Amino acid sequence: MSLNHLLEQARGPWVWDGLRIDAASEDSDVADRVARRTKIHRSAIGAFWLACIAVCVVVPAWNYLRLQRWVFRLRHYLRHDVLRRYRHIHGSRLYHNQSLKIACFWLAITAFCSLFRADGDLAQITKRLGRIAVALMPPLLFLTLRPSPLPHTLYLTLVPLHKWLSRVVVLISVIHTALYSWYFLETGVFLTKMKKPANYWGVVALTLFLLIAVTSVSQTRRRNYRAFYYVHYLSTVFTVVLLHFHARPPIPYYTAMNATILLAQIVYRVWHTAKTMVSVLQISSTLAIVEFPLKDLVKKPILPSSHIRVSRFNERSIFSRIFHQLVPFQHPYTIASLPTDDTVKLIVRCGKFQLRSGMKLLVTGVFEPRIDFLQVPTKTQLLSSPEVTLRHNSQLRFIVSARRAFMVVGGSAISFGLPLLRILNFNGVTVRLIWVTRDFKDLTLLNHFKNNFDGLEIYITQPVGGEQDLQIDYIDFENNLENNADTRERSPLLGSSRSESKYGTTSTMPTSFENSLENHGKSNEADEIDFTQIYSVGNLRRKTKFDMLSAGAIDSSVFRKPSVVTAPVDQIDSDIEDGEQMANSNTLKIPAGVKVFFGRPNLTNADYQWCLERECIGPSITNDCSYEERFRPGAKDLSHVWVVAAGPHGLVENTKRWATDGGLHFHEESFTL
Structure with a gap:
């Protein structure tokens, strides 16, 4: 039918x-x-x-x-x-x-x-x-x-x-x-x-x-x-x-x-929007620094890494201005400067939204971030502080509930990481900030920020593709331990020393060598030490502890030498033919305390051990500690360890998975369309 x-x-x-x-x-x-x-x-x-x-x-x-x-x-x-x-x-x-x-x-x-x-x-x-x-x-x-x-x-x-x-x-x-x-x-x-x-x-x-x-x-x-x-x-x-x-x-x-x-x-939006005029400093073919006065913001930032939204200001047509207030086509940016600075600095990825010096823009905001481990101290908290020192009365003082912070950012998302790095360093938090970028010349933007770069590690990948393609690899060392249940119970992310040395990570550097740099840098915080150690992912795998020491890598004289970074051949602009011009184009100076790697980063067991405060004691090229060191108690309270990621979707997702598998706190801000 x-x-x-x-x-x-x-x-x-x-x-x-x-x-x-x-x-x-x-x-x-x-x-x-x-x-x-x-x-x-x-x-x-x-x-x-x-x-x-x-x-x-x-x-x-x-x-x-x-x-x-x-x-x-x-x-x-x-x-x-x-x-x-x-x-x-x-x-x-x-x-x-x-x-x-x-x-x-x-x-x-x-x-x-x-x-x-x-x-x-x-x-x-x-x-x-x-x-x-x-x-x-x-x-x-x-x-x-x-x-x-x-x-x-x-x-x-x-x-x-x-x-x-x-x-x-x-x-x-x-x-x-x-x-x-x-x-x-x-x-x-x-x-x-x-x-x-x-x-x-x-x-x-x-x-x-x-x-x-x-x-x-x-x-x-x-x-x-x-x-x-x-x-x-x-x-x-x-x-x-x-x-x-x-x-x-x-x-x-x-x-x-x-x-x-x-x-x-x-x-x-209308109530919190104001007009400003910007100045633009081109850093590289991919990044630029945009500046305008802080007083032009209707709402002043309180926390670091706040957000603003920017749109064009059309002086010729009042109807166009009204339309764009009702239907705003705005571009979101993160403030790279500190809330206490008189000038707002943005790190902008060069794209279809072209900015030039003298351009008038409409700026909406700020929009405060929600960083769960960071808050502004109240007057009561300031007065009740056990120590009345200049540091405790500083505007950079915040209430930080984190003991350690492991941050991963990609491309222009360094604007999120830089102010956090300075605030956390100032408040006594142990920090590592990994910045993944493509263009070797992007490093020069660091010279335009007054910052404590202790803990900043930069990975320069192949200069091919867009910012949204930046990635960080997650190496799950659990896969190497299927037949070792006892080891898996005590250290779920722990891998063999052979597997661990296979990947170029910051942890492959001898701990004693890293500590010597840090201690020297802290001897006089007011003195700018013009030194940067350069790491090559490929070379680190081939070097031994004896090679490094015999080469005089820890010679105290190098601490006063200029921080000169030389790019590998594949990072040099192929359009440059003159030899002298080529030599100048692939050499630049950056602030002290920064570690530079050429290659793609991996999140490995060594990074997880850093979060647990289980770094090896004494020199270790492969970060393969003795049995007692590997399984000694880690951080007293893991609830005070935070993993933070900002940038392209793939980079944020891989970092999130790594933090999730490790059972750590995670905060993310995705810089993707």
């Missing part, structure tokens, strides 16, 4: 593939229709409140709880001591895939609200899907607020939640439209229904949803970010209006919430 015959014969409910469909008829039970409408309304309300609780309660609560010591110890035990023993879990991409977890969470909410007590009624499920999509719009827009009003929450961390919630909304909207279209076509009323304005506005809204989804794909977004932004912003505004006229029964409360969020964002 055909489906059309069933539709012609049915006067009441009929079943198709186990799902009941109610045929439209004039003698429908009014009470039944009211009951179904009530269920649809309640399903939408349920989805709205579940999303609100997840965003406004669960997320801030988790951000607070994960900082508590007992929660950290529990997570460390589960990640480091339990899950790492199960290779099928630890090695699975699903275990580390945050996007999949978020997508499943939003899909679970929508599926539950769509199917709960629907009794297999496909017509009711179809209507629920549309209503739920409308109900999820306010939480979706709330996730875009900058700064986020949620406590203990950085607005950047809400971007994945917003991205996947929007995709789920588009998905259920497509299913809602497809089911209705199929039903109208089967009953022969498609053209009649499409003549109704409410249905027409719904189709237009769906078209805008699909347009947002297509332009949000990473390849499309990176190819033309301006088109993505305008499509995304304008389509969102129009969709809010169109859904108001499409939905039946009306949705005045949802529309009011959507409009309030959009208007509040505009008012906040």
Whole structure:
């Protein structure tokens, strides 16, 4: 029996593939229709409140709880001591895939609200899907607020939640439209229904949803970010209006919430935007330093590594200025200078948004970062300090809950790492900052910052590709220990000395040699020691401790020599033909205390041992300590050890996985489109 015959014969409910469909008829039970409408309304309300609780309660609560010591110890035990023993879990991409977890969470909410007590009624499920999509719009827009009003929450961390919630909304909207279209076509009323304005506005809204989804794909977004932004912003505004006229029964409360969020964002942006004039200093073909006075900011920074958003200022057209205030095409940047500096410095990646000296810009912000281990001391905390010294009264003093900080940044994200490096060094925190960059000449930007570069390690990779392609490799030494369960229990990330020496990392340098540099540098902090030790990843693997000492690497005379860095052949500009010019182009000076490597960095067991305060005592080329040294107690409290990553997506994700597997605290800021 055909489906059309069933539709012609049915006067009441009929079943198709186990799902009941109610045929439209004039003698429908009014009470039944009211009951179904009530269920649809309640399903939408349920989805709205579940999303609100997840965003406004669960997320801030988790951000607070994960900082508590007992929660950290529990997570460390589960990640480091339990899950790492199960290779099928630890090695699975699903275990580390945050996007999949978020997508499943939003899909679970929508599926539950769509199917709960629907009794297999496909017509009711179809209507629920549309209503739920409308109900999820306010939480979706709330996730875009900058700064986020949620406590203990950085607005950047809400971007994945917003991205996947929007995709789920588009998905259920497509299913809602497809089911209705199929039903109208089967009953022969498609053209009649499409003549109704409410249905027409719904189709237009769906078209805008699909347009947002297509332009949000990473390849499309990176190819033309301006088109993505305008499509995304304008389509969102129009969709809010169109859904108001499409939905039946009306949705005045949802529309009011959507409009309030959009208007509040505009008012906040206009109120915190000011005009400034910038000066630009070109550092290399990829990076530039942009400066403007701190007084031009409406809101002054409090914490280091704050964010601002920049857009062009059009002096010729007032209409253009109004449009760009309402629909702002802004570029986010991190302030590389300290909050106490009179000049704001930005480290900008050279791209399509060209900046030049004397250009007038509109600057919005600042947006304070949420760095969980760093906070500004109150007056009470300053007065109650046990030591009343110049250091404790300094504006660089912060309340830091970290003992050690291991930071990895890539490309222009050094703007995030430099101010943190100085603040943490000043407050007595042991820091390592690994900066991965492509262009050898990028190192000269360090000369434009007054900083304590103790702990800065620079890796210069091949000068091919874009900043978004910068990577850091994660070497899982657990793979080398499958047949040694006893060793795995005591040191899950520990690898053999042979495997460890295979990779060029900072830990392959003798500990005694590194300490001699550090101690000399701290002998007189006011004196600028013009010395930089140059490391080659390839050469370090071939050198021995005897070779280094016999070469006079620790000769005290070298500490006063200029810090001259010479690039390898593959880093020299091939367009330069003159020999003298070539020699000058591949040689530069950088501040003291900086370690430079040529090659791609790896995150290895040696780096994890550094976080645990388990560095080898005495000289060790391979960082392969004796048995007693390898298993002596590490950091007194791992909850005070932080891993921080900023930069391209791949670099941040690999660092995050390394920190997650080690059961360490992790903070991220992704510099990606």
